[in-house]
Structures are given as C-alpha cells and as structure tokens.
Amino acid sequence: MLLFTNIVSNIGGDRVEVQALFPKARTPILEPRPSDAELISKADLIIVNGLELEAPTLKLAKASKPKDAEIYEVGNNTVTEEQYVFDASFPKEGGKPNPHLWVNTKYAEAYAKLAAEQLTELDPAGADYYATNLKNYQQRLEELDKVTRAVVASIPPENRKLLTYHDSWAYWAKEYDFDVIGAIQPADFNEPSAQDVAKLIDQIKESKVPAIFGSEVFPSKVEEQIAREAKVKTANTSDDDLPGEGSADAMENTNSEHTYIGMMAENLRILAENLGGNPDLVKDLNTANVVGPTATANASSTK
C-alpha cells in the first residue's frame, strides 16, 4: 500500500527501489492484479502488513517471488497475538484481527525500524545510511506523536469518541485514549442492513458525538444517510490514500504532504475540526520525507 511504500522509502532512500503493490486502495480486501506477479518476481524483499490483510496477495507472492526473496510481515513482528484487536468489522469469530496497526504512530515507528532491519540484512553495506534515515524519520514520527497528543487533549473528553465507516482507528484509539464506539462497514464489507442502520443512529444519538467519519476509499451513501438522520457532521479520514498528488516513493515525491505523516496530519486536522478540538495544532508539523526532493526543500525552509 502507498503508506508502506512511503515509510520504507524514507528508510531506503536512493539505495532501494520501492514499488507499491497497491498504488490505489482498490478493494477492501486488496485483490492483487495479474501484473503484480511480474513485479513480485523481480523483488529482493516483499514487505506486507500481515495480520491476514493481504491474504490473496501472499498466495500470489509465494508462488511468484524469486527463491531467495523473503516475504516479511511487518505487522506480525510489531504486535503479539495478545495485542490483536477484534471488533465490529473484524470479529473474533472471523479469525482476522483488525489489521490497521499503522494508523497508530507508535506502530508506524515500529514499521520503520523493522524495515530498516530488513533492508540492512539485505544490503549490509548500507547499514549506516539506513540507520541515519531511520533516526531522522523516527524524530519526525515523534513530532507527529506529540502533535497527536496535543490535538487529542484539545478535544473535549466527552467528544473523544469515534464512529467511522471503515474500521481503521482501533490501535490509534488505544494509544491515544479515544473510544471507538462502532463502525458502519460490516465484517463482509457490504453495506449494513436497515436494522443495523437504525441501531447505529440510536447509538450516535445516545453517545452525543458531534460527528462521524467516512472514508474516501469507501464512499458510502449509507454513511451520509446515517449522519443526516442522526443530525451529526460527517467528514472523511484516510488510512491509506496519501493527500494530494505525488509519489509515495520519497525519492520521487515533490509534494511534502503526500506522505504517511501528511495523511495523519490531515486526519488529525479533520478530527479536531469536527470534534471541537484545535486544528491549528497541526499547522507546524513537518510532514515532508527525510530523503528525496521534499527533504531538501524542507532543510532550506525557515518554517
């Protein structure tokens, strides 16, 4: 996915050519394209989220990868099974935990660290380069973490509740002390039943949340209808699509907001705006990559 491409290329810089398997979130289950087999057949290392998110692609990857290329499930190396979250869209009976670890900045940091380890193993001569990039990138993620805590603190405690269409905030909410009160998208990724919709509307009214959040990747008329009937605001957040135009590859990217950190900054702004917090807290966050064109632009800026 784009945000993994962005995280890995911040570490790999110009020593690594990073290609995205899912350049656009096409379907919630991330079905591979036939052409992905060819891409995989040229890879030295295949990094996936894991936690069952890319199950169909893993199958394809195992069949088409070079013999020596490792498939590395970064999520499975970030949390233990005890830390898995099961919830509305990822129920325990289904056996698939909520895979959205990366929305939690602390886990994104772990992803960056694990990517650096994998790249160093593959290319030991680049060890120092990867370590420097990791250090710089970790610093930037630490800033994001700090801003996140400030934004959360600016939101009135009674509004620190999330009802989203797509169920991607589970691990973020645990880290930053928010309540996920529900998700509209059912486990089978279809639209909810009329009965479920009525229940959700009641739940929103009861919880008194001022807003619910949709997803640009999964536009939903039902989500809009629920917001209308429950008389709350609605806005979109993202767990994959990077803001604006640009490349997810840090070495090619000239848009300093088209990054993982830029995506989270935009999410924080939207949460703050709609839940009674202070969106200005996000303004000075450095969302640029630590390598490539935006890194240069940033170093010479006085911001």
Ligand SMILES: [Zn+2]
């Ligand atoms: Zn998602």
